[in-house]
Amino acid sequence: MTDKGKVAPVALKSKTGKNQKMKPVDAVQAAEATIQKAIELILARHSEIDQAEAQSFVLQQFEFMNADANEVISAERIVQRYEAAIVHRIAGDSEIRDKLAKLIFRGLSGRPSHQSLQYFELQHAFQLATGKSLSQYAEDVVAIVNQLQEMGYIRWTKPGHRMPLIFQGIDFDEWSAKMKVEKDAASSVTYNVTGSNARINHQSTDMSTNVVLERSGIQDQLDALRRTIAATQLSGPERQSALDVVDAVDAQFASGAPKKSVVTALLGALPKIADIATIVGTVAAFVK
Structure with a gap:
């Protein structure tokens, strides 16, 4: 198809799965109609894009939106995402891609x-x-996994119409070594402070009150919690979810002013396993 006013039909082989009370055939037809309408709208509004690019974008967005149970899919929503993506390409969002890379590394390691x-x-x-x-960041996901795959850090597959599966790449060990160096470098700045109430004002005016935390003690407990979670018989997703909770608790203490309500809620989300519960009680005691 070359005429922008007449879009060739797109065949969709998978169901939408969006809690619709439709027959499977009706659901597929509704999905195909949404995709076709989105392609037509993008081509009508944006002369800089050709049909192949529009179709690729719409199919990609449809799949990512369909994988999110909270998303409401419509042609107009997909077009809005295309227009937001134009701005995003210009401005870029290296921070999001860095976060995604870290989460992928953490999940694979x-x-x-x-x-x-x-x-x-x-x-x-x-x-x-x-x-x-x-x-909301479908393009960033695709961009970062492609970049990491080109570097040999990961490999990813996309069988059929399912979402991608990400595996360790042939050079994953090099990525691990690089991440260790970066982590060591980030923690290499040392401030020697004596006394439990001592503090440093770094590039700031002192208008604060002291928050005294035995950082090394809480860090030991959080590390023990991570090891205990890793040694459990939890499934992969359950284990990763629990480790993410520990990271969130760690971030609260690292801020210097952990909120008791937040830490308590996070700790309450951890699996109710005896060994974990014992450490959770110790960690909770660090928050006044």
């Missing part, structure tokens, strides 16, 4: 090389880390 990191796991981890829906 905690499992055997033959075991994949599935999209729903990445989606859950991203939601916990940022409070945002990953489906």
Whole structure:
């Protein structure tokens, strides 16, 4: 098809799965109609895009939106995403891609090389880390996994119409070494402070009150909690979800002013396993 006013039909082989009370055939037809309408609207409004590019974008967005149970899919919503993507391409969002890379690394490093990191796991981890829906960043997901695959850090497959599966790549060990160096460098700045109430004002005016935390003690407990979770018989997704909760608790203490209500809620989300519960009680005691 070359005429922008007449779009060739797109065949969709999978169901939408969006809690619709339709027959399977009706659901597929509704999905195809939404996709066709979105392509037509993009081509009508944006002369800079050709049909192949519009079709690729719409299909990609449809799949990512369909994987998010909270999304309401419509042609207009897909067009809005295309227009937001134009702005996004110009402005860029390296921060989001950096977060995605870290989450992918964290998800893969905690499992055997033959075991994949599935999209729903990445989606859950991203939601916990940022409070945002990953489906809003479909292009960033594709961009970062392509970049990491080109570097040999990961490999990803997309069988049929399912979401991608991400595996460790042939050079994943190099990525691990690089991440360790970066982590060591980030923690290499040392401030020698004596006294439990001592403090440093770094590039700031002192208008604060002291918050005294035995940081090394809480860090030991959080590390023990991570090891205990890793040693449990939890499933991969359950284990990763629990580790993400620990990371969120760690971030609260790292801020210097952990909120008791937040820490308590996070700890309450951890699996009710005896060994974990024992450490959870100790961690909770660090919050006044």
